[in-house]
Amino acid sequence: MIVLGIETSCDETAAAVVDDHGTVRADVVLSQIEEHRPFGGIVPEIAARAHLETLDGVIRGTMREADMEFAALDGIAVTGGPGLIGGVMIGMMAGKAISAAHHLPFVGVNHLEAHALTARLTDMVSFPYLVLLVSGGHTQILVAEDVGVYKRWGTTIDDALGECFDKSAKLMGLPYPGGPNLEKLAFTCDDHVSALKRFDLPRPLKGREGCDFSFSGLKTAVRQHVEKLPAGNLKQSDVAALAYSFQITAGEVLVDRCHNAIEQFFSTYPQSDKMPAFVVCGGVAANQHLRARLKDLTHNKKMDFIAPPLSLCSDNGAMIAWVGIEKLKRNMTDALDIAARPRWPLDPTAEKRPGGGIKA
Ligand code: KG4
Ligand code: ZN
Numbered sequence: 001m002i003v004l005g006i007e008t009s010c011d012e013t014a015a016a017v018v019d020d021h022g023t024v025r026a027d028v029v030l031s032q033i034e035e036h037r038p039f040g041g042i043v044p045e046i047a048a049r050a051h052l053e054t055l056d057g058v059i060r061g062t063m064r065e066a067d068m069e070f071a072a073l074d075g076i077a078v079t080g081g082p083g084l085i086g087g088v089m090i091g092m093m094a095g096k097a098i099s100a101a102h103h104l105p106f107v108g109v110n111h112l113e114a115h116a117l118t119a120r121l122t123d124m125v126s127f128p129y130l131v132l133l134v135s136g137g138h139t140q141i142l143v144a145e146d147v148g149v150y151k152r153w154g155t156t157i158d159d160a161l162g163e164c165f166d167k168s169a170k171l172m173g174l175p176y177p178g179g180p181n182l183e184k185l186a187f188t189c190d191d192h193v194s195a196l197k198r199f200d201l202p203r204p205l206k207g208r209e210g211c212d213f214s215f216s217g218l219k220t221a222v223r224q225h226v227e228k229l230p231a232g233n234l235k236q237s238d239v240a241a242l243a244y245s246f247q248i249t250a251g252e253v254l255v256d257r258c259h260n261a262i263e264q265f266f267s268t269y270p271q272s273d274k275m276p277a278f279v280v281c282g283g284v285a286a287n288q289h290l291r292a293r294l295k296d297l298t299h300n301k302k303m304d305f306i307a308p309p310l311s312l313c314s315d316n317g318a319m320i321a322w323v324g325i326e327k328l329k330r331n332m333t334d335a336l337d338i339a340a341r342p343r344w345p346l347d348p349t350a351e352k353r354p355g356g357g358i359k360a
Helices: 033-039 044-066 085-102 111-123 161-171 178-187 192-198 216-228 236-268 288-300 318-329
Strands: 002-007 012-019 024-031 075-081 106-110 129-134 139-146 149-155 277-281 304-306
Touching: 002 044, 002 085, 002 318, 012 044, 012 318, 024 044, 033 044, 044 085, 075 085, 075 111, 075 318, 085 106, 106 111, 106 318, 111 129, 111 139, 111 277, 111 304, 111 318, 129 236, 139 236, 149 236, 161 178, 161 216, 161 236, 178 236, 178 288, 192 236, 216 236, 236 288, 277 288, 288 304
Parallel strands: 002 075, 075 106, 129 277, 277 304
Antiparallel strands: 002 012, 012 024, 129 139, 139 149
């Protein structure tokens, strides 16, 4: 079985061809970072226009790289949400047109499900498993019970962690996208003890029960520290120390919340012989410090730590195609009148949260 996947829900125009052995036959990701950089963040209208202008070429390039004709595919899978609605609609229209023209089954994919199932594409992880999704739009702890069956145990009640990285980095004077730049800056901090003492930051919800997150207070505390620094150009060593403290804080919060999730996992799913998996995904999972902290935690708790390669952790078409394969195998296809959805919670029973940063 071979499926074309299309992803346009945020600021990457992406397509990929994947088969049911998990071989990625072609994978093209066109980032819009340069278009959004002057604005210090993603501008939805610019994103939609860029998807419109580039998607045809990205799909054509992907099919060429896979050396395939549309008619030889077994299906088309397209992100149907959640995400920036203009972009999602452009991807859906393109995918539906190919599906109609070539009489191919169509699957409208939940973007969060694609992140959650990537570990099955890369590592054949078996259900049930725990997922920490940390990206610019989402911070969630999920249990993947089966294809299409997810429990959301935790989510941010305000900002996503990637958003908090980006906003804090901006306050420190770093260019967009802030997350990777903040990590690089933190590496240059040479006095860790005094950095933590000088730039003490709050650990929101740490020590509280449950698996929810809150990051807006952390961002506010970063702003207050920056405002106290000498006016004018910020000194590199000052912001490096602040970046270091920020990263340590983010790590402590993630570990605390995931610790609770792991305890809940073992009591909800008493395991037999196999070590269950803990999967981390989303763009923030690229952060080496956070990865190391989570790896230690899961090792101590006897879970198998799975972090898909970075190219499959951030937004891409291969993860969308893979959901297409998982669903087509189970005859879970969609009619072509399926609508694009700006919000599409993976777990419809999970309590709604009021926070602005939550897309599901
Ligand atoms: O998953 P992703 O590519 O896009 C979505 O948000 O869906 O994630 C992008 C986010 C951005 O907020 C970016 O700053 C953050 O991931 N990020 C990082 C790092 N690399 C990317 N945050 C911290 N450390 C990094 N090394
Ligand atoms: Zn994503």
